Amino acid sequence: MRIRTAGVVAAGLALVLASAGCGGGDEPADDKAAKTDGGKLVIWADDKRTAALKPFAEKFGQANGVTVEVQAVSKDLQTNFVTASQQGSGPDVVVGAHDWIGNLVQNGAIDPVQLSATQKSSFNEKAITATTFNGQIYGVPYAMENLALIRNTELAPEAPKTIEELVATGKKLQAEKKVSEILCLQVGQTGDSYHIYPFYTSGGGYLFGTAANGDYDPKDLGVGKPESIAAFEKIKALGEKGAGAFKRSITGENYSATFTGKKCAYMVSGPWVVPDVKKANISYDITPIPGFAGGKEAQPFVGVQAFYVAAKGKNKALAQEFVANYTTQPELAVALYNAEPRPPALTAALDQVKGNDPDLAKFQEAGKNGHVLPAIPAMAAIWDPFGKAEAAIVGGADVTSTLTGAAKAISGQIK
CATH class of the missing domain: 3.40.190.10 (Periplasmic binding protein-like II)
Structure with a gap:
């Protein structure tokens, strides 16, 4: 996965919120975030990733003056997310496999993620390909996997x-x-x-x-x-x-x-x-x-795990900021790797961990010519x-x- 430094969190949040039409022009970014749905960001992930995400979510919340809840969904995460999205009771951010994208887009459940060219170049190329659908990036990848x-x-x-x-x-x-x-x-x-x-x-x-x-x-x-x-x-x-x-x-x-x-x-x-x-x-x-x-x-198939912004979340501007500018940081990717050792998609994170884990390079070698697992809806058939x-x-x-x-x-x- 590719990681993006977050030296611009506050400024980036202000820009995202402004572009989303949230709040007036002169308030600080964290004040704006706090006024968006009570300043609460809800993230859904599976059990393993929930534990790894919580300390980082709290850190993001403290830095931006908001409350962040990471909720574990142990079974049928994709199905539960689509259902909750349609009912207006879903999260702001969801964590899952890249081959969900076709189905999630078809159901209007996720929004594209805005990444700069520099951010995109910080990830493994296959990871970006995997999270791109109909010409747009729909998720920020953090881990890769192949047989x-x-x-x-x-x-x-x-x-x-x-x-x-x-x-x-x-x-x-x-x-x-x-x-x-x-x-x-x-x-x-x-x-x-x-x-x-x-x-x-x-x-x-x-x-x-x-x-x-x-x-x-x-x-x-x-x-x-x-x-x-x-x-x-x-x-x-x-x-x-x-x-x-x-x-x-x-x-x-x-x-x-x-x-x-x-x-x-x-x-x-x-x-x-x-x-x-x-x-x-x-x-x-x-x-x-x-x-x-x-x-x-x-x-083999090459799969990617990624963060998505819920299209019907109650705090979409803050979700964009979290996904685009916070999950792209090496520290978070390394923590997720430690929770479950799959090769990070962010190059900087991979560089940090591969010295102590020679298996990562071996799995990458085994998957270097692999096929990105199709994310088109037809794959479900x-x-x-x-x-x-x-x-x-x-x-x-x-x-x-x-x-x-x-x-x-x-x-x-x-x-």
């Missing part, structure tokens, strides 16, 4: 160059009774579109084509096309009736424990799982996900049918008919 291959280096000292090499090593370890599974890749009974995506791309598949301006094009659906069928034929060959590397018995609930229990040498996951690996005292390394031999590069198709194919189902059915289901949901 990588995490390897038990005692069981598998060398990083595999291809998925076939990984499978060969995994089978050898199975034969030696050192592991029970070739790969810890969560699939489950309903599939997992996010985790299978790097292998899908390596096999040549795509979800959406791109328009001339580089945006994803919902009218160009790749699922069901020859490229996707070819990709899933490769995936099927690694499934339960093939090599046995992809299995429905590996789920989101057990994949990490299977790896930390040393029942597999390889795991595909993101930075969120590293604390569990460290706790298990496993010697590990992080490398890019290997693709198919002779295939394309395995490209992908997850369920695509995942179920994956699970069926991993279990041995016919690829062509299964993907044709998935494409029909997805197309029917895209408006």
